[in-house]
Amino acid sequence: xxxxVIAGNWKMxxxxxxxxxxxxxxxxxxxxxxxxxxxxxxxxTALQAVAKAAAGSNIQVxxxxxxxxxxxxxxxxxxxxxxCEAGCTHVIIGxxxxxxxxxxxxxxxNRKLKAALEAGLTPIVCVxxxxxxxxxxxxxxxxxxxxxxxxxxxxxxxxxxxxxxYEPVWAIGTGRTATPEIxxxxxxxxxxxxxxxxxxxxxxxxxxxxxxxxxxxxxxxLMAQEEIDGALVGGASLKRDxxxxxxxxP
Numbered sequence: 717x718x719x720x721v722i723a724g725n726w727k728m729x730x731x732x733x734x735x736x737x738x739x740x741x742x743x744x745x746x747x748x749x750x751x752x753x754x755x756x757x758x759x760x761t762a763l764q765a766v767a768k769a770a771a772g773s774n775i776q777v778x779x780x781x782x783x784x785x786x787x788x789x790x791x792x793x794x795x796x797x798x799x800c801e802a803g804c805t806h807v808i809i810g811x812x813x814x815x816x817x818x819x820x821x822x823x824x825x826n827r828k829l830k831a832a833l834e835a836g837l838t839p840i841v842c843v844x845x846x847x848x849x850x851x852x853x854x855x856x857x858x859x860x861x862x863x864x865x866x867x868x869x870x871x872x873x874x875x876x877x878x879x880x881x882y883e884p885v886w887a888i889g890t891g892r893t894a895t896p897e898i899x900x901x902x903x904x905x906x907x908x909x910x911x912x913x914x915x916x917x918x919x920x921x922x923x924x925x926x927x928x929x930x931x932x933x934x935x936x937x938l939m940a941q942e943e944i945d946g947a948l949v950g951g952a953s954l955k956r957d958x959x960x961x962x963x964x965x966p
Contacts, residue, residue, distance in 0.1 A: 718923050721879060721946035722963045723755035723840060724953025735762040739769035745960035754963055755806050760794055767803025778806035781814060784827035796835030806838045810866060812885045822865025833874055840879045847886035856905055863909050872918050880924045881948040887928030896937045899926045903943035932961035939965055
C-alpha cells in the first residue's frame with residue numbers, strides 16, 4: 717500500500733527566524749499524523765535551521781532544487797551532498813517555476829535526479845502541462861515527453877526511491893484547481909507510462925502527488941481518488957493552520 721506524502725513548498729518565503737517559529741508551532745499539530753509522511757521545503761538559507769527545529773519529529777525537510785554536480789565552479793548552485801549535510805532527506809526537482817522562469821529542461825531534470833539519487837536523497841520530481849497545452853489536448857504528449865526525458869536511463873530500483881508530483885501549471889497559484897477526476901486521469905496516465913516502460917510492479921508502488929492550489933477545502937476530494945498519493949502544497953503550506961489541516965485530512 718502506498719503511504720501518502722504531504723509536502724509543503726515554501727518557495728521564496730520565510731527567513732530563518734520565521735521558519736523556525738513555524739516548525740515549532742507545526743510540530744504538535746501534525747505529531748499524530750501517522751497516516752502520511754510530512755515534508756517541508758524551506759528556502760536554502762533556512763534548511764539547516766529547519767532541520768534542527770524538526771529533529772525528533774515526524775517532519776522531514778526538502779530542498780527546492782539541487783545542482784547536478786557534486787562540486788565545482790558553479791556560482792549560486794547547491795550540491796546534493798551539501799543538502800544532505802544541511803539535514804535534507806528530500807529535494808524537489810523540475811518544479812514548473814524552475815522550468816518556466818529558469819529554463820529548466822528535461823535533460824537537466826534528469827541530471828539533477830540522478831545526482832539526488834546518488835546522494836541518497838528522495839527526489840520529488842514535478843511534471844505537468846500549461847493551460848495552452850491542456851486546451852490543445854496535448855496533456856498526454858507533454859507528460860510522456862517529460863517522463864521520457866526527465867526519467868531517462870533509470871532502473872526499477874531507482875524508481876522505488878522516487879516520488880512524482882503532477883502539477884498542472886494552469887492550476888498553480890491561480891485558484892483554478894483541477895477537479896479530483898481530472899487530476900486522477902493524469903495520475904493514471906503517468907502510472908501507465910511507468911508500467912509500460914519500467915514495469916507494472918514499479919507503477920503500482922510509486923507515489924504520485926498532486927500539486928496545484930491544494931487547500932484544506934479540497935484535499936479530501938483529491939485524496940479520495942485512488943490514484944492520488946498525496947499533495948505538493950504551495951501557498952497553503954505557508955500558514956500553520958492551513959497546512960496542518962491538509963496534513964490531517966482524514
